[in-house]
Amino acid sequence: xxxxxxxxxxxxxxxxxxxxxxxxxxxxxxxxxxxxxxxxxxxxxxxxxxxxxxxxxxxxxxxxxxxxxxxxxxxxxxxxxxxxxxxxxxxxxxxxxxxxxxxxxxxxxxxxxxxxxxxxxxxxxxxxxxxxxxxxxxxxxxxxxxxxxxxxxxx
Amino acid sequence: xxxxxxxxxxxxxxxxxxxxxxxxxxxxxxxxxxxxxxxxxxxxxxxxxxxxxxxxxxxxxxxxxxxxxxxxxxxxxxxxxxxxxxxxxxxxxxxxxxxxxxxxxxxxxxxxxxxxxxxxxxxxxxxxxxxxxxxxxxxxxxxxxxxxxxxxxxx
DNA sequence: GGCTTACTACTCGGATACTGCTTGTCCGAGTTCAGGGGG
DNA sequence: CCCCCTGAACTCGGACAAGCAGTATCCGAGTAGTAAGCC
Numbered sequence: 001x002x003x004x005x006x007x008x009x010x011x012x013x014x015x016x017x018x019x020x021x022x023x024x025x026x027x028x029x030x031x032x033x034x035x036x037x038x039x040x041x042x043x044x045x046x047x048x049x050x051x052x053x054x055x056x057x058x059x060x061x062x063x064x065x066x067x068x069x070x071x072x073x074x075x076x077x078x079x080x081x082x083x084x085x086x087x088x089x090x091x092x093x094x095x096x097x098x099x100x101x102x103x104x105x106x107x108x109x110x111x112x113x114x115x116x117x118x119x120x121x122x123x124x125x126x127x128x129x130x131x132x133x134x135x136x137x138x139x140x141x142x143x144x145x146x147x148x149x150x151x152x153x154x155x
Numbered sequence: 156x157x158x159x160x161x162x163x164x165x166x167x168x169x170x171x172x173x174x175x176x177x178x179x180x181x182x183x184x185x186x187x188x189x190x191x192x193x194x195x196x197x198x199x200x201x202x203x204x205x206x207x208x209x210x211x212x213x214x215x216x217x218x219x220x221x222x223x224x225x226x227x228x229x230x231x232x233x234x235x236x237x238x239x240x241x242x243x244x245x246x247x248x249x250x251x252x253x254x255x256x257x258x259x260x261x262x263x264x265x266x267x268x269x270x271x272x273x274x275x276x277x278x279x280x281x282x283x284x285x286x287x288x289x290x291x292x293x294x295x296x297x298x299x300x301x302x303x304x305x306x307x308x309x310x
Numbered sequence: 311g312g313c314t315t316a317c318t319a320c321t322c323g324g325a326t327a328c329t330g331c332t333t334g335t336c337c338g339a340g341t342t343c344a345g346g347g348g349g
Numbered sequence: 350c351c352c353c354c355t356g357a358a359c360t361c362g363g364a365c366a367a368g369c370a371g372t373a374t375c376c377g378a379g380t381a382g383t384a385a386g387c388c
Contacts, residue, residue: 001238002245003156004332011268012249026360035253040334046362059341060359075271083156088279090157094167098190099308104301112294113166116230116286124243124279131271139267146259153254159371181321195373201323214380215320 006044006082009036013045014053014078015137018070019150024056024063033153044082051081070137076128088124089117161199161237164191168200169208169233170292173225174305179211179218188308199237206236225292231283243279244272 013030027045031038045064048054053073054064066073091114095101140146168185182200186193200219203209208228209219246269250256295301 001156001158002241002243005245005247006333007244008247008249008268016255024360028360031253033253033255034249035256036249037334039336042361043334043363049361056361057341058339058359058361060343062341062360064361075275086157088157089162090160092160092163094163094189094191098186098188100171100188100304101190103304103308105298108298112291113163115294116291119286120230120279120282123282124275127275127278131274136267136271139270143260143263149255149258153258161371179321183321192373194375197322198324198373204322211322212380213320213322213378215318215382217321217380219322 001088003079003083006040006047007079009034009041010044010048010078010082011075011133011136013041013064014048014066014070014073014133015140016150016154017054017064017066018133018137019147020154023061024065025154026063029154030064033150048078048081051077053077053081070134071132073133074129075131075133076125078133079128087118088121089114091117156243158234158238161202162234164189164196165199165203165233165237166230166288166291168196168219169203169221169225169228169288170295171305171309172209172219172221173288173292174302175309178216179220180309181218184309185219188305203233203236206232208232208236225289226287228288229284230286230288231280233288234283242273243276244269246272 012034016030016033017025027042028038030036030045031041045054045056049056049064052067055067056062056064091111093111093114095104095111095113096107167189171185171188172180182197183193185200186196200209200211204211204219207222210222211217211219246266248266248269250259250266250268251262
């Protein structure tokens with residue numbers, strides 16, 4: 001159980017877009033920056049567009065651009081955009097199946113297992129929502145050369 | 156990104172084994188209790204044996220039995236036994252690849268993205284480790300008939 | 311009658327197919343820009 | 350000289366394959382219990 005690589009790609013791409021600022025950047029250039037397959041990265045970026053994190057402009061000089069500053073983008077936003085907002089624990093309600101399910105009365109409350117897992121799930125999501133991409137960029141800016149390199153590659 | 160069904164199966168099976176107490180129970184009977192494919196449940200239970208949560212005894216009258224009380228089994232134990240202890244976020248270090256990777260100096264510290272994701276991961280694991288199966292069983296015992304049904308099915 | 315022994319039935323355990331999702335690739339619709347022709 | 354039009358190049362967007370992990374199944378190794386045979 002692990003999330004797809006698209007999440008890592010999306011985060012780094014969002015950070016790069018913020019560093020370069022300015023107008024939209026095409027998916028090919030964004031992919032070359034980290035040696036990623038361009039067409040597949042494009043697919044992931046479309047997910048970010050659907051989620052409202054990016055805006056896409058077609059045609060020459062087109063590409064993808066941020067719709068809001070990094071301060072307003074949390075890790076949870078990115079993860080949900082790429083992976084969807086499904087729970088980590090897929091409760092199939094097997095407590096209501098099989099011999100036990102047939103004999104037991106219809107359950108009144110929610111499944112205790114499901115509830116416990118949901119608590120952990122919530123802790124994870126809150127930890128993700130508590131960290132914005134802006135904070136991560138601050139960490140990256142500890143290496144001052146970084147900004148120049150990104151701008152030289154994507155500019 | 157969601158964990159396999161085996162986790163739900165394992166948790167309910169562990170709870171059932173605790174309720175019935177006594178000697179080992181075969182995988183077929185455990186599977187019938189919730190209408191699960193017996194052979195595949197067997198595969199998952201083997202994972203629990205490897206993790207030390209269950210003990211298996213072969214031959215007739217054999218089966219699986221708990222090795223310690225529910226108080227000493229956390230949700231994290233079960234999840235790690237079934238899913239492995241890999242991180243949710245698979246950092247491929249793409250920051251060191253592509254044009255940016257070639258131009259940037261060798262990174263000194265850990266990846267900021269990886270670190271942020273690891274924090275959320277830790278929050279999730281701590282939430283899982285903070286809940287034992289005994290607490291869940293307490294919830295289930297709110298329905299007093301439950302114990303009798305489990306014993307009648309597995310006895 | 312008691313003990314030994316062979317047999318049967320039942321269990322786990324690992325090796326073997328199948329399915330669905332993640333990953334990866336390709337081509338078409340749409341738009342901007344450039345260049346040529348006409349007014 | 351300025352405007353319009355046509356064409357081309359480049360972009361996103363969704364449709365189309367490949368690979369792999371999760372899912373499901375089956376058969377063999379091993380053991381407890383049983384029943385028959387022997388002392």
